[in-house]
Amino acid sequence: MIAVRNLAHSYDGSRALALAQWEAAAGSRWLVLGPSGCGKTTLLHILAGLIRPAAGEVSVFQTDLLSLKGSRLDQWRGNNVGIVLQALHLVPHLSVRDNLRLAQYLARAPQHDAAVDEALGALGVADKAARRPHQLSQGEQQRVAVARAVVNRPKLLLADEPTASLDDAAAARAVELLIGAAERRQATLVVATHDSRVKRYFSNTLQL
């Protein structure tokens, strides 16, 4: 489970996030809601170990993130956290398959093409493996980004504004993809959004 206590963070002196207490059970699905600038992205980055909070405690699956330093924190992130970014950020000159292999390589995970194909297959883009990202539709790119986030079987799947700038149908598909991927891997899903259209998919919400 994920446990956060007395979390506070600020950028250049202005407060970015304050969260007294939050707990999320393993395998649960959470929606982090709030207006722009309330610290949703900051919270995701703290959970992923990308930024170190100014104050507070963060425990993710019995790992005290503040005690992990340097490359050990990076290694932990590679093995335990999958992140889907709003802008997806697939590496443009690598094929879809190589984008997933890159995730395995950087996490120092064994490079199994079987795992790559399985992740792509589960998201319905197995036939796009040899393509470059720019040759795919927006929806296909989203599927590849989710596949890349889950290829290393993370315990925690994070998504930052996955539905922004998508129409209703596409937004629904995006959320369903994330939920489906998290359920198949029994991963905890935390989605940060200001988009209230996706509320109905989540039983747990954290309002910032």
Place this chain on the structure above:
Amino acid sequence: MNLASLSAGYLRARPLQTTLSLLLLALGAGTIVTLLLVVGQLESRMGRDARGIDLVVGAKGSPMQLILSGIYHADAPTGNIPLAAVGTLQKNRFVRKAIPLALGDSWKGYRIVGAGREYLEHYGTEFSSGKAHEKPMEAVLGYEVAARTGVGVGGRFAGAHGIGGEGNEHAEAPYTVVGVLARNDSVLDRLVLTSIESVWHVHEEHQGPQDEQDRKAMRDDREVTVVLVQYASPLAAAMLPRQINSQSELQAASPAYETARLFRIVGAGIEALRAFAAVLIVAAGLSVFIALYTALEERRYDLAVMRTLGASPARLFGLLLAEGLVLALAGALLGLALGHALAAALGAWLEAQQQYPVSGLVFRIEELWVLAVALGVGLVASLIPAWRAYRTDVSRTLAQG
């Protein structure tokens, strides 16, 4: 996926800049390797040709010309000296060996050298067919002469007066080939050898009909062109040249000194080429730096995403360094290949000119230095981009988009 394939992928994604960097580095490294190969082979070849020869004695004139004509057979002789001088030299206590040569004629551009058997022995030659010349008008062909002209044992040819191959033919006194030398990798490969008597004979015939008195007069006036001298003791170096140069008609030149002088003269040109190559390599380093540095901006999301996928800052640093190094290695290898190709092309041209053969298939240990310098340039050029990649603020970058 590994570091090499990942960095190579990024290099392929910028084909123009990558090609420019490769080209600059390859040209720089190629120039240096060509110089290394050509100069190195010329030096070792000239050293081999002059081995065991401490002094060349000939007619007065330019000492360098004396060396070039007497040892390397690459210039016109300075003139002739009386045959009697050979005997005096051979008796000199500072002299171990004195090998007289009679020069002046050629055949198809190859010099005809009148010399005794000791000349062949000095270079340790072996015969691929036939035997050494014994009687007048018998000739032995060097390896290259036989290979290029296709003439073998039993063949006959007439020498031409002069060394350019354009003189009058001595058609009335043809030579018969009695032997062909095995490859010797020395100047002998490009020579036609005969006895000194043959050279005298050709030129005496050339004078036309004579009576017995004329013939005797000519015999008394017999001359040789140069004498190759090997010292009997180190002391000879101090004494012998002075002794010889004090005689009015003789000149002694030291091959070691004259070739060193020659390389000093040619050396300025070689240094200029080396400096040019160094400029190319520095330009290549700048090109690598600019390519990596400018690409950082468009790559900052890639780098941030790599951090989210578990890469440590050190691995991003390593990735950028690897790109610089892969580029440098590829450029340097391309340069080595280019250098050897250029040396081979130059060698083919020189061979067609009947000059020193240069091979592109020789490798020198200094080429590893070229490789090391190129890698060093790649490393230095990618240090700053790599440092910037190391410092990527992943959270802030992702928050921006």
